[in-house]
Amino acid sequence: MTHHHHHGDGPVPLSDAARWIVVSVVALAAAAVALSLVVLWPSSSGDHPIPIQFRSADGGPIRTETATVVAQTRAACQNPMLGLAVDSRELLPIDTGDGSCLVTTIRLDSGADKGHYVLLQVPTNRARSGDGPDQPKLNPATADDPQPGQPTLHVDDSIRVSTLPATQDSPPRYNFYDFARGPSLIIWAILFVLAIVVVAAWKGLRSIIGLVFAFLVLGIFTLPSILDGHSPVAVAVTSSALILIVVLYLAHGISMRTSAALLGTLVSLVFAGVLSWLAIRTMNIAGLSSDQALSLQIYSGSISMTGLLLAGFIIGALGVLNDVTITQASATFELAAAGEPSRLATFRAGMRVGRDHIASTVYTLVFAYAGSALPLLLLFSVASQPFGMLVTTDQVAIELARAFVGGIAIALSVPLTTGVAAMLVTIDPRGSFRHLRDA
Known part of the structure; x- marks a missing residue:
């Protein structure tokens, strides 16, 4: 590696060879991403049939309206006015006897029947208790609680109700659809942005903008492209690389430090893709154990579930x-600036930091997946099956494979990124280093 001296006793500048290698690789990666975007860009029609679970009775999308709960009481089930809109609460007959349902009165806040009142019915545990061998015994403490689900x-x-369109024989009916979480989500989003910006200042704001860009890529390119029948793996790699290139430079600035991180991430992402493919093949993971995967397979048999699973591994990493x-x-450049005597010493010091980072990140990775699978683990814990059999089921194997692949990719990324960064620091022959802030 050659170094060029400006002065006899001055610092040696950044190696031209290392600099141009990194710049060339990043430029080639950007060009490849641009070409992939052109090839994989989804068609403009976006006309896909609506899945059955998201389809209303007339074949169109489910239509929902907002509503507010105004009253609730325990009453008999199967009230004849359930789901019908009336303009006065006094017109709703409610038998407040010792019934086994929670009858809820709501006021519609949008739609053609705005301001009208509707009765909704929620069955309690009383409705499913009995004396049969397969019937659950009634627990007085939870007797009046809503049934599971x-x-x-x-x-x-504030809730959302779905609308069953009117027919010649009946007026429109309303059913509970979901909670209206818009206001609470906005509040939490504002708190999230404020916390990041207050602590990380402009760099935090740039990272938030990068996060918005990442979601736009997923919504505008990734999902429509996969639905168009393109390879989920190719789409995931293109999306991930595009997000990395834009987000890293946006959040951390255009510098050789950022370029070193980008190069390390891109190469590690390729490793993660290969490792994910090997894990799926060797573990014989089908990816059809979840209800969502089965529904998607029924909806569109042309989408490769193995490819979709692999794409999820790549984006997840x-x-x-x-x-x-x-x-x-960043650690490698700062260690160099602190006075490490050589590139090798800088690499070794960076690896000492990296080993601690690997240890802590692997814990984070595994426990994040374990937390998401907690309901499944609880269900398996009472299944009276050997642990060895439960841990090798498709559902658990998927989460374990994610953790294994992610951990290996992290372990590979640390020496790779540290090595690239160590090659890019500027050497001072007098024994001190300084990092290149903007090359």
Whole structure:
């Protein structure tokens, strides 16, 4: 490697060879991403049939309206006015006897029947208890609670109700669809943005903008392209690379430090893709154990579930790899600036930081997946099956494979990124280093 001296006793500038290698690779990656975007861009029609579970009775999309809970009482089930809109609460007959349902009165806040009142019915545990051998015994403490899977509604709750269109024989009817979470989501989003911006200042704001860009890529390109029948793996790699290139430079600035992190992340992402493919093949993971996967397979048999699973592995590894590589690149440049005597010494010092980072990130990775699979683990814990059999089921194997692939990719990314960053620091023959802030 050659170094050029400006002065006899001055610092040696950044190696031209290392600099141009990194710049060339990043430029080639950007060109490849641009070409892939052109090839894989979804068709402009976007006309896809609506899945059955999201289709209304007339074949169109489910239409919902907002409503507010105004009253609730325990009453008999099968009230004849259920779901019908009336213009006065006094017109709703409610038998407040010792019934086994929670009858909820709501006021419609949007739609053609805005301001009208509707009765909704939520069955309690009383409705499913009995004396048969397969019937659950009634627990007095939870007798009046909604049955599992039923919503727990309170007065003043904001909800969304689906509309069953009117026919010649009946007026429109309304049913509970979901809670209206818009206001609470906005509040939490504002708190999230404020926390990031207050602590990380302009760099935090740029990272938020990058996050918005990432979701736009997923919504505008990734999902429509996969639905168009393109390879999920090719789409995931293109999306991940595009997000990395834009987000890293946006959040951390255009510099050789950022370029080192980007190069380390891109190469590690390729490793993650290969490892994911090997894990899926060797573990014989089908990816059809979840209800969503089965529904998608029924909806569109042309989408490769194995490819979709692999794409999920790649995108899932994106965030944790980005975290590790940018930290390693920054640590390596700062260690060089602190006075490490050589590139080798800088690499070794960076690896000492990286080993701690690997240990902590692997814990984060595994426990994040374990937390998401907690309901499944609880269900399996009472299944009276050997642990060895339960842990090798398709559902658990998927989460384990994600953790294994992510951990290996992290372990590979640390020496790779540290090595690239160590090659890019500027050597001072007198024994001190300084990092290149903007090359």
